[in-house]
Amino acid sequence: MNKIVEFFENAHKKKRLSHLYLLSGEARKENLDLMYEIAYIVLKDFDLRDNLKELIKEDNHSQIYHIKPDGNVIKKDQIIGLQNEFTKTSLLKGPRIYIIEDVDLISTSAANSLLKFMEEPESNEVYGFLMTANLSNVLKTIISRSQVIRINASNVDIYDELIRKEIDTYVAKNISELTKSLEEANEYSEEFNIISSIEFIKSYMANWYKDGYIPSIELNKINGNIMYDRKYYKVFLEILLINFFDLWHFILKEDIIFNELEDEYQKQAKIKKSEDILKIIKYIQDEITKQVYYINISLSLEVLFTNIQKVGG
Numbered sequence: 045m046n047k048i049v050e051f052f053e054n055a056h057k058k059k060r061l062s063h064l065y066l067l068s069g070e071a072r073k074e075n076l077d078l079m080y081e082i083a084y085i086v087l088k089d090f091d092l093r094d095n096l097k098e099l100i101k102e103d104n105h106s107q108i109y110h111i112k113p114d115g116n117v118i119k120k121d122q123i124i125g126l127q128n129e130f131t132k133t134s135l136l137k138g139p140r141i142y143i144i145e146d147v148d149l150i151s152t153s154a155a156n157s158l159l160k161f162m163e164e165p166e167s168n169e170v171y172g173f174l175m176t177a178n179l180s181n182v183l184k185t186i187i188s189r190s191q192v193i194r195i196n197a198s199n200v201d202i203y204d205e206l207i208r209k210e211i212d213t214y215v216a217k218n219i220s221e222l223t224k225s226l227e228e229a230n231e232y233s234e235e236f237n238i239i240s241s242i243e244f245i246k247s248y249m250a251n252w253y254k255d256g257y258i259p260s261i262e263l264n265k266i267n268g269n270i271m272y273d274r275k276y277y278k279v280f281l282e283i284l285l286i287n288f289f290d291l292w293h294f295i296l297k298e299d300i301i302f303n304e305l306e307d308e309y310q311k312q313a314k315i316k317k318s319e320d321i322l323k324i325i326k327y328i329q330d331e332i333t334k335q336v337y338y339i340n341i342s343l344s345l346e347v348l349f350t351n352i353q354k355v356g357g
Contacts (some may be wrong), residue, residue: 048195052082061086062191064162064172066147068179069195070224076145077101078195079173083108083141086171090138106135109142118150123157130161130170139169147174148181155183162189180285181333184326188319191298192289194221202229209233214304218242221286221301222279237276240267241283249287250308252352253316259349271342278335285328292321320355327351 055061069075080100087107088096099105109129111122126142134140144150150158162172174190176182205226206216211233219232219242232238244266251257263270270280287302294300294309295318331348 048078048193049081049085051193052085056085061171063168063170064174064190066174066176066179066182066187066190066192067195068176068182068192070177075175075195079143079175082173083143086139086141091136107138107140109140111142111144113146113149116149118144118147118154120151120153120157123154123161127157127161139171141171141173143173143175145175146177147186148176148178150183150186155186159185159189179289180282180329184322184329187325188322192293202226205229206233214246214302215239215242217301218245218283218286222282237267237269237273238279241270241276241280244270245280245283245287246305248284249291249305253312253355257353259353260346271345274335274341277341277345278332281328281332281335285325285332288321288324288328292318292325295321316355324352324355 052061067075067079080097083100083105084097087100087105091105091107093099096105100108103110109126111118111126114122130140130142144158174182174186179187179192179194202220202223203216206219206229207213209230211219215233219229219238222232223229244263247262248259251262252259260271270276287305290301290305291309291312294306295313295316300306300309327348331344334344
């Protein structure tokens with residue numbers, strides 16, 4: 045059984061399903077199929093029809109409301125439609141589900157309506173499933189209200205291949221989070237700029253909140269090229285984002301990727317709240333967004349480090 049399906053099966057049996065999940069992964073069709081399986085788990089005790097799975101996959105089940113981007117955006121009227129539908133009395137007994145694809149494409153007004161709906165659901169038997177292939181572009185306010193599930197179908201294969209090449213475990217985990225392509229993963233594992241970024245970030249995650257720590261000096265010692273090469277700077281930011289998301293999951297007592305950093309996470313969890321880490325995540329997301337413009341990378345990174353350190357202080 046798929047590990048994520050198994051996770052939802054267990055949560056359902058123990059009556060521990062959260063009311064909002066954010067599923068992050070690049071394989072759109074596979075992720076949507078996974079979403080249908082999860083919907084089946086939620087509904088199967090209430091709808092005993094033999095063709096339940098088919099009804100779900102065909103978007104033909106009255107308990108499920110499915111939203112996709114209209115063009116390249118999710119609009120406010122689509123969210124209003126969801127709200128209106130869920131205020132009506134359901135024809136069937138049991139939970140109701142809404143699925144929103146590409147939630148990173150939601151407009152500001154639609155996001156505000158969605159946040160209000162999430163905070164004031166019409167029933168405690170409403171479950172939301174948001175999907176994205178670009179977690180770094182999802183609004184911080186949505187992430188903070190969701191349980192984030194990372195769908196990385198090929199991560200284990202990539203990780204195992206890198207370990208067979210005797211790549212360090214922490215480096216292998218970061219690379220397997222960065223890409224779903226085995227070919228690209230192998231290229232990353234031989235690229236000095238990528239490896240040095242990962243090695244720096246491992247040290248950074250243990251020191252970012254400490255007084256007297258000057259990350260730009262430490263980065264220069266390892267590989268100053270990162271601060272001048274936009275291609276590798278973008279990868280650097282993605283790795284940094286992955287690691288702070290991992291710390292955030294640890295503070296929320298959820299599964300983590302980098303058990304190598306668990307001792308450091310424990311120290312930080314004693315002095316930092318999940319809201320602090322979300323603030324840092326937003327800083328990094330904003331920095332990633334800025335890369336479409338021509339900016340002074342070195343100066344911009346210095347500002348990012350300073351903002352993160354203010355949260356740490």
